[in-house]
Amino acid sequence: MEQQVMFEAANLSKRYEDGVLALDDVSFTVRRGEIYAMLGANGAGKTTAINIFLNFIEPSGGEARVDGIATHRNPLEAKQRIAYVSENVMLYQNFTALQNLDFFAKLGGKTQYTKSDYRDVLMRVGLQEEAHTKRLKGFSKGMRQKSGIAIAILKDAPAILLDEPTSGLDPQAAYEFQRLLESLRNEGKAILMSTHDIFRAKEAADTIGIMNRGKLVMQKSAKELAGEDLEKLYMQYMAGHVN
């Protein structure tokens, strides 16, 4: 039985005021229990797509839907179903990790959590216990990233948006993050991730899309890509040698 579609880009286009076409008729879907990795160089349109899903910008054409809800028509409804982790998680520096979790969990509508729930999630993402009550000021990028992921987990949203989540993480942390993604997928979450990390994308994703100059130039499932050299393929698409 086919899983429910959580993310859907339907002929999505975005032309900025300066005339730059950042997204050009992009279509894809991400179902529950699926990880979709968007690969592409800087300026390929990955972040633009994420911004449209978060309704930070409106599409010039087409629609971005979350659980069937068009994000620019009903943004608040759509956002209730999304958890988001940015490339550079910067939480409130004067708050401790627990205070940050408490604030963002409540912001996400989760008021039932206790301190022990927060601690459990922080442990799950690999943040040591002694860091839980420390202010974010002293956190490394990896620690902040883990806190951001903990916030996304706490929201317990069916759709998770990740913008370059492994950027700046050491290999160990990136590996742990991959395991975490897999467990979230197994819980039935739909995960849309933009990344430069071809290796992690191939390891974790069920579907990989390559974007170049606003176009989705390739979209293949992990099965279709089995045995293929993704890096080589990526370079070919970037160079425009494959249509």
Place this chain on the structure above:
Amino acid sequence: MFKLIVEKELKDIISSTKFAVTFGVCSILIVLSFYVGARNYQIGREQYDAAKRENARKMEGLTEWTDVREHRIFLPPQPTASLVMGISNDIGRNAEVRGRGELNPEDSRYGEDPIYAVFRFLDLDFIFQIILSLFAILFAYDAINGEKERGTLRLTFANAIPRSTYILGKMSGSFLALAVPLLIPMLLGSLILVMLQIPMQGDDWIRLFLVIVAGFLYFGSFLALSLFVSARTERSSNSFLILLVAWILSVMVVPRTAVLLAGRAVDVPSVDEIASKKSRLSASLWQEDRKKMADFKAPEGTQMKDLMQEFQKFMSKMGDEREAKMQEFSSRLNEERANKQRVQERVAFGLARVSPSATFSLASATIAGTGTQLKQEYKSSGEQYQKAFAEFMKGKTGMNMGGAMVFRMITDDNQAKKKPINISEIPEYQFQRQPVSASFGLIAVDLGVLALFNILFFVGAFVSFLRYDLR
């Protein structure tokens, strides 16, 4: 959701080191300003009592009411004037009452101790106008763009939160976090007033309360302005710079420019010009009177005693006529000047109200009773007293005071020594300050303008944020 944003803002501000430092400094300054104000009041009170005693001492031992030549009235210190000084230190604190003529208050605090005029005193007007407005800017200049720079805005709006709720929560949270803690030093300051036994009446407490309300409205306007600028700019460094310029314009440039423009727009004759006109008339009247004096002749065979009485009457009548003419002329000139001054003042203050700082300054001085009205109130009550004093003296001497010559003939060297006059009979001068309710119209205008600044800036911030690029 609104409550959550407010709570977050409260926690975020209060837990910062910046808050601890600035709050500490502000608290010390506020408590200090109350203490300095209270001590100034006590010193002012001692000086006032001493001056009154000295005035009475000068009349001690006088045996004739006609010898009462120098009688002075003194402006008593007011508790609220020590907290918001306004012009109270610039105007003369005592005036000689001669029974007729103009009152010229002299010996201002700054005139006596010019050192205080250089940097002025630490009072609530200074604390709110300079310190707390900067405090507001310091905490809110990056309220929106700073969150964007730090990435928390993006993360926040990845959740289902309406922008209107966020900006309202942000403003309310910032205001509560920054303004409410300042009530603690204010309360401590009030306690100091009680402990130092400053005689604060009900009216004084209302005044103090209204000054604090005006201060918070002013503080709120800078907070809202900071939020507005922060929602209009991409970088926090830019918003800080813009706000600093706005602060300089508001505190330094606009009030001075308004006065300058009003001075150009409405020409008010100078005091010297008026004095010169008066002195010209006085000289010409004296000239006429001298001729009349030369023409004075008593009927042949008049006794010396009768002659003196006759001459005294003649002089008194001439003096009264001259005084009446001078009075009429002076009143006209003074009124013309006062009218022009009022117009100039209205223009200056009207223009200055473009600046929240000037509006607050005007509001606080009016509330404390130390605005420009203080000079007029003192003068009016002095003039009223002068009339009462002149009536009293006429009753005692049978003559109008001032201008006339007194001839006294001692006919019997052996007569019993005369008893000194009872100077406690002289009516006492009481400075009747207008109750705060009398200035409520003026106060309401300024508080209204400050509230309007809050609304305008917040609406600006609100509208800007609805269109703000959250990326």
